Amino acid sequence: MTSGLAYAATPASGEAALESPNIITLLHHYLPGFAVVEFLHHFEDLFFSAVVIFILALIARKVSRQSRSIPGRLQNFVELIVESLDNFVVGVMGPVGRQYTPFVGTLFLYILCMNLIGIIPAMKSPTSNVNTTIALALTVFVYVQYTGLRHLGLLGYLDHLAGSPRPQGVIGCLIAMISVPFNLVLHLLGELTKPMSLAIRLFGNIFGEDVLLGQMLLLGIAALGFMHSPVGIPLQLPFYLLAILTSAIQALVFSLLSTIYIFLMLPHEEGARH
Amino acid sequence: MNPAIALAFSLPLAVALAAIGSAFGLGKAVAAAMEAIGRQPEAAPKIQLAMVIGAAFIEALTIYALLTVFIFQGRVG
Numbered sequence: 001m002t003s004g005l006a007y008a009a010t011p012a013s014g015e016a017a018l019e020s021p022n023i024i025t026l027l028h029h030y031l032p033g034f035a036v037v038e039f040l041h042h043f044e045d046l047f048f049s050a051v052v053i054f055i056l057a058l059i060a061r062k063v064s065r066q067s068r069s070i071p072g073r074l075q076n077f078v079e080l081i082v083e084s085l086d087n088f089v090v091g092v093m094g095p096v097g098r099q100y101t102p103f104v105g106t107l108f109l110y111i112l113c114m115n116l117i118g119i120i121p122a123m124k125s126p127t128s129n130v131n132t133t134i135a136l137a138l139t140v141f142v143y144v145q146y147t148g149l150r151h152l153g154l155l156g157y158l159d160h161l162a163g164s165p166r167p168q169g170v171i172g173c174l175i176a177m178i179s180v181p182f183n184l185v186l187h188l189l190g191e192l193t194k195p196m197s198l199a200i201r202l203f204g205n206i207f208g209e210d211v212l213l214g215q216m217l218l219l220g221i222a223a224l225g226f227m228h229s230p231v232g233i234p235l236q237l238p239f240y241l242l243a244i245l246t247s248a249i250q251a252l253v254f255s256l257l258s259t260i261y262i263f264l265m266l267p268h269e270e271g272a273r274h
Numbered sequence: 275m276n277p278a279i280a281l282a283f284s285l286p287l288a289v290a291l292a293a294i295g296s297a298f299g300l301g302k303a304v305a306a307a308m309e310a311i312g313r314q315p316e317a318a319p320k321i322q323l324a325m326v327i328g329a330a331f332i333e334a335l336t337i338y339a340l341l342t343v344f345i346f347q348g349r350v351g
Contacts, residue, residue: 092323197334204337207344253330256323 019207020214020236022048022124049126052113081109092256093263100262103143108255111136111202115247118210119240125247128207130199137199140258145191148265156267161187194261198254205250209243282350285343292339299332 021029028041040047063078071079085105089097111127118125126132149157159165163183167176213236221232307325311318 091319200341201330201334201337204334204341208337208340211344249326249330253326256327257330260327 018214019124019128019210020217021122023122024124026122044124045126045129045132048117048124049114049132051123052110052117052126056109056113085109088256089259092259093266096266097259097263100147100259104255104259104262107136107140107258108251111254112248112251115206115251116244118206118213119243119247125206125210127202128210130203130207133199133203133206134195136202136254137195140198140261141191141195144194144258144261144265147262151266160265161191163187194257198257202250202254205246209239209246213239213243278350281346285346285350289336289339289343292336296332296336300329303328303332 022044024037024040024044024047027037031037059074059078063075067075082105085108086098086101089101089104093100114127114132115125117123118128127136148160152160161184162180163186165176165180165183167173216236216239217232220235223233223235224231303325307321310321314321
């Protein structure tokens, strides 16, 4: 019993005790050696993100296949979400932004659900692993570059990266010759740093929040450890509210920054027309 | 000094210093946003959106400090 309790506070990852245990680490602890368990333990983040994808896909399918002109409860709810996401994207980018709503909205819902699933006991946030967030940020990076190439063309894209020089006269040409290499390096570095900061921000926030919950759980168990109590003080409960807040804000920030990166990539005349 | 002891002292300090800086930055940003909303309540959604973006950039710096703590945590042991 005591070993189980001690385990409940320290995942068997072999490293420092960080996050609270989830169903897969528990399985791995109590049923070691099974091929399925080892496989799941190895791909636990993929498993939990697959759970999120499955739930989202199920809801989307159910609502879109049986959409009625007089919506039911679920359809009403989903329509509300879709409409507010559309308003959000259009509010940032103007009416041109409507075509990017599916991408940004999917990102938002996916990240929000991945962040929130960590609050459910015996579940884990896939976003508390840096690999998940790097994958998400790379998706945004590739999509932004693709959008830029499609809307600006290859020459326009290079022109955008060079800072759109429009030199006039001999002196202007001379200044452009000096400033273009600087601008090119600066823009390239900027484009490469954007996904990095996106990934690390999301990962750091969600991982930090999960570690906080785990440590509070540990503290609650340790506080009653002297009387061998089977349950601890639920010290982590107030931090669940914080976790909900962080999850929502980080999902919002990730999708908002993606929207802004797409917006910055668009042709400026088109982008400026609100 | 033993590297583990040095890390055990400096890691919490690093986060604390980063948090102090971020707290000042966030305080300024949010205060300005609140003032702007108070002057012009009809522009509140736009101001809030910009404030959230700025706050995300500011607090990212603390998160970076926190990340170094996680990276070096194993060395403290």
